[in-house]
Amino acid sequence: MMSDAATTPAVEDNRLRGDFLRAVEAALEADDAARVRELATPLHPADLADLFEQLATDWREPLAAALGDMLDADTLSEMNEWVRDEVIATLEPAQVAEAVSEMDTDDAVALIEEMEPEDAQAVLDEMAPDDRVAIETALSYPEESAGRLMQRELIAVPEHLGIGQVIDWLRDHPETGMDFWEIFVVDPAHKPVGTMRLSWVLTTPRDIPVADVMQREQTLIPVTMDQEEVALRFQKYALISAAVVDEDGRLVGVITVDDIVHIISQEAGEDILKMTGAGDGDINEPVLDSYKARVKWLIANLGTALISSTVIAQFEGTIEKMVILAALTPIVASIGGNAGTQTMAVAVRALATDQLTEANTWRTIRREIRVALLNGLTIAALLGLGVAVLLGNMQLGAVIAAAALFNIMVAGLAGVLVPVTLNHFRADPAVASSVFVTMTTDTMGFLAFLTLASLAGLTG
Incomplete structure (x- = not known):
């Protein structure tokens, strides 16, 4: 009798079934290459690429060896680049060259450009002269350019x-x-x-x-x-x-x-x-690469957090007189941070799609200020009323309402100005905007709330 994995579809809801993956692992563990090929034969190249990605790293080399010539150009083209690098490292240059020769130029270039220079050259040396020249010509163009993206095959x-x-x-x-x-x-x-x-x-x-x-x-x-x-x-x-x-x-x-x-x-x-600040954000990315990509932004955030802490330290006396301020201060900063993130996301997307240009920058800023004003009035009313009722202090409710309104307005302004300024100086607004916007909303939130509390002479 045939096993369930052989008689039921391997793919369900565009995903490889768990029992199918376990069947492949069992065949690999038993060193049964014929069984592996039998299980893999019905798969679409994209699903076969998923099989490599879904299996643990230790199984990828045995799977490539078991598949042999089934591991073709279509499968490699569909494969996650990190996983593909692992798989290609297990193949002979001649085998990779054969697969690359069957690809459209754009797919071949995408594969070759991710390889280590010496490995890429070894593959190119195994290719037919015409194919090699086509790929080398494409690689001569700047990275992420039309020359790298295009295919030379046309009518x-x-x-x-x-x-x-x-x-x-x-x-x-x-x-x-x-x-x-x-x-x-x-x-x-x-x-x-x-x-x-x-x-x-x-x-x-x-x-x-x-x-x-x-x-x-x-x-x-x-x-x-x-x-x-x-x-x-x-x-x-x-x-x-x-x-x-x-x-x-x-x-x-x-x-x-x-x-x-x-x-x-x-x-x-x-x-x-x-x-x-999550780097490539790929679950197949090596741990050390993910660490290097993320830790620098966490260090930057640590630096900006120290600025906010310095502001709080300046109002130590005010907080000592009314300890509840220490509990309420993060609320003002958090609301401002969320508002700033919303505006920043809209601005970064608009810059990326050419919707936000020099011609309409000020119109966009005025629009976001109006949105921030409406949001600020709504949140300020809810927050101020809630604090006044729950804590029985109308003055404290008015202070936190005013601080929340001010910080949301600042967030709306910073959420546009920071990405636009970074873009003006040819810096990628998607990379650094969040650090500066968060610093601005945290610092101004703490400063506004504690300053107003101090001026109002709030005491416990």
């Missing part, structure tokens, strides 16, 4: 051809073996002059010239453009694919929307993790 035709000639050429050259949505039209200098969607080609009579069908207006991507800017262009103009041109305007590659979806997800995730 380009001259505009003097007829639609029938284009179709015949495509049928006579099946070796291209690529997926494409648009055909690029180029002039004799190989500069793009237009595009044709496949639907146009298939529905146009054969005798119609390409020049009469193509769309001349197109969005061209400079080869050195940052990938985040490329993603913004795809979003803004609803592109499916776009031509990449070199400094002379010649067509050198194409970027497709599937690559952009990955970039958008990657950039959004990076910004969120940067705001928290």
Whole structure:
């Protein structure tokens, strides 16, 4: 009788089933490579990549050895980069070179650029000259640029051809073996002059010239453009694919929307993790790398916390007279911190998507101040009334209400000004904004509440 793992689907709700993972582990422990391959055969490459990621680190090398040639280009392309580095380290350069040769240029470049220089060179040395030159050319462009992101495989035709000639050429050259949505039209200098969607080609009579069908207006991507800017262009103009041109305007590659979806997800995730100082935030990242990425921001936060503590120390006498102030002070700082984080998240996202520019900065600041005022009045009323009723002290309620309103207003202002200022000085606002915004709201919250309490002459 076949086991449950063999007779039930391995994937449920887009996740590998627990019993399937245990079956694979049991086969690996028994050194049964045939059983491992039997279990893995039905898996989609993305699910096979998940299998490597879900298993413990100790099982990854035996799994790669058991799979052999099943560990192909599609699986490596889908694999988490940290896990892929571990797996590639167990393979021979010739085996990696064979897989890389089967990838689109953009996927091959993404794999090679993550490898150690000596390992990458060993793989390149095993590749066919044409494939090696294509990857080395892409690697010559800046990191996270269109040149690294693009794939060189594309279809380009001259505009003097007829639609029938284009179709015949495509049928006579099946070796291209690529997926494409648009055909690029180029002039004799190989500069793009237009595009044709496949639907146009298939529905146009054969005798119609390409020049009469193509769309001349197109969005061209400079080869050195940052990938985040490329993603913004795809979003803004609803592109499916776009031509990449070199400094002379010649067509050198194409970027497709599937690559952009990955970039958008990657950039959004990076910004969120940067705001928290969590580094790459990948659960497969080595412990020491995670430690190095996170500890520097914790040290920075320690420094800013000392500033807030210094403010509190200046009001030691006031706190001694009314000890309840020590319990209420963190509330004012915490509310301001949360308000600042909300505004900062909106501002950082707006900067990343080009919604917040020099032209509308002050309009955005005025908007956030109005939002902060409404939030501040609401929270101040609730907090002040609650303190007055629970502690039976109307004066203390008024003081904490005024301090909360002031700190939320400060938070709204800092949440915009800090990211905008950092962006102006070419610093990444997603990285450092949270440290400065938190310091501002904590310090001003403590200062406002304790100053007002001191001026009001509150005593126990």
